[in-house]
Amino acid sequence: MNRFLHSVGVTLIHWRLAAQYEVQYRFNFVLQIIQSGVRLVTGVVAIRLVFGYTSDLGGWSEAELLAVLGIHILLGGVLGTFVIPNMFTFMFQVREGELDYALVRPVDAQMFISTRQIRFWNVVDIATGAIVLGWAMADLTTSLSALDVLWFAVGLLCGLTVLYCVWMAFTTTSFWLINTDDMAQLLSGLYDAGRWPIRVYPMWLQGVLTLIVPMGVAITVPAEALTDRLSLGAMALLIAVTIVTTVLTRAFWLYGVRNYSGASA
Amino acid sequence: MRNLAPLYWAEAKMSMQQQAQYRGVAFINVLGFLIEPIVYLVVWRTVAEQAGAINGYGVDEFTAYYIVWTLVRVFNLALAPGAWDWWVSSGRISNDLLHPVSPYHRNLSGFAGAKIVWIAVWIPVAIFLALLFRPGIQPTLFQAGMLFVSAWAGYVIRFNILYVMGLLSFWTTRAQALIEVVIALELLLSGRLVPMAVMPQWVQDVSSWLPFKWTFEFPIEVFIGQLTTTEIWQGLGYQAGWILITSAGYVLLWKRAIKKFTAVGS
DSSP states (O other), X not given: OXXXXXXXXXXXXXXXXXXXXXXXXXHHHHHHHHHHHHHHHHHHHHHHHHHTTOSOBTTBOHHHHHHHHXXXXXXXXXXXXXXXXXXXXXXXXXXXXXXXXXXXXXXXXXXXXXXXXXXXXXXXXXXXXXXXXXXXXXXXXXXXXXXXXXXXXXXXXHHHHHHHHHHHHHHHGGGTOSOTHHHHHHHHHHHHGGGSOGGGSOHHHHHIIIIISTHHHHHHHHHHHXXXXXXXXXXXXXXXXXXXXXXXXXXXXXXHHHHOOOTTO | OOOOHHHHHHHHHHHHHHHHHTHHHHHHHHHHHHHHHHHHHHHHHHHHHHXXXXXXXXXXXXXXXXHHHHHHHHHHOOXXXXXXXXXXXXXXXXXXXXXXXXXXXXXXXXXXXXXXXXXXXXXXXXXXXXXXXXXXXXXXXXXHXXXXXXXXXXXHHHHHHHHHHHHGGGTOSOTHHHHHHHHHHHHHHSSSSSOGGGSOHHHHHHHHTSSHHHHTHHHHHHHHTOSOHHHHHHXXXXXXXXXXXXXXXXXXXXXXXXXXXXXXXX
């Protein structure tokens, strides 16, 4: 327990330092607002275009798709703020032989490399996602029970864990592969597939986005909790996927570290 | 006027060889491009199944559109404007300025050469997509030839647009905000998100005054049979016009940009 609290303390110190560094560059805030605005506008335009020609998409209404978009932007903001900057630093350090400096620290190495940086201004995406979600909820006619909100919270937490694990597992391949930046592009593309509920995709694509790269299910299930569509089976599947990806990611990371021979040594 | 053909050929060949070394990376890149069109394809096929054809686009046309989309996207790839930011601020551009020709020519030909490998990697992917979604189109040899011509022309236009935006880094380190907006406009007005026929009429009118749709939608529509022969020739004329305009933009800006450069970090 003490070790865990120590790691949390180290993480908080890193976040504080990273936030102080980032707020020096205030123009990046303006830039981030523009980027978030662009994402929002293109997402909303795509939905509006679809509903210009049909009243539902695979059974989902416009407000429900807006809720999915809100969760997509929100989770993307959390990834962009807390996860992706760390993953790029990790890939860079493996390539440059600088990872040794991280591995010798007296904290858990996976926790250290996953939490030492934040890109503070990406919180704009989190706020944008929350606003879009609120806007969608105001349009939805279904009333939410306390249980729906609880499932949403559980779904969101599981979704975040899954998304982190997918990024972590892919970036761990940088122990063996040279150019993992391209892999990051692939992951961003897969994440964008979550902008629409995975139920509208053909079965094979649903399978890919649920079992192989479970980014789709991580976004759709929380949205289903808010739109009165959630089945117990879907939630159980998300929880199972979360447990399996967490265990596999940890095992893969440990295997990678064991095989890492330290490029700078 | 200097004969640049040997330089173009040498740079393209070098870039092709370089890319051929990293075939796995090229494959991952092409896979990365697939997700976006497959998502659009599935969504718009569903809409067409529910609502019927939209301004000439039914299930088959949407399917064909987004499969050819993947090829045009590969053709479309050009130097990201963000690269200039680092080249200028780090002073690395000094090395390029020592060469007897502008880096424009080496970048243009280098990207063109790399595309040959990317297109080779794209072919099996396209066959897979065609087998999976079965687009019901039968392009003629003329349409296939014109796709090739218009896609290369589209590449040159897009390359020029991004290059001109990149050159803004000689004046400001904060060009990224403008670049983001232009890229968003491109997404909406080029046909990358949806065929322009799906957009409201006023958006279609605006897009015909801008270069974006000539870089993306035009080559696709040439191939999938959405245009008459006259419209194809007219479109090629528009492309030629945009190549001239954007090239003039590059020439004007480049001369001023290198005068502005004071060799930081060299």
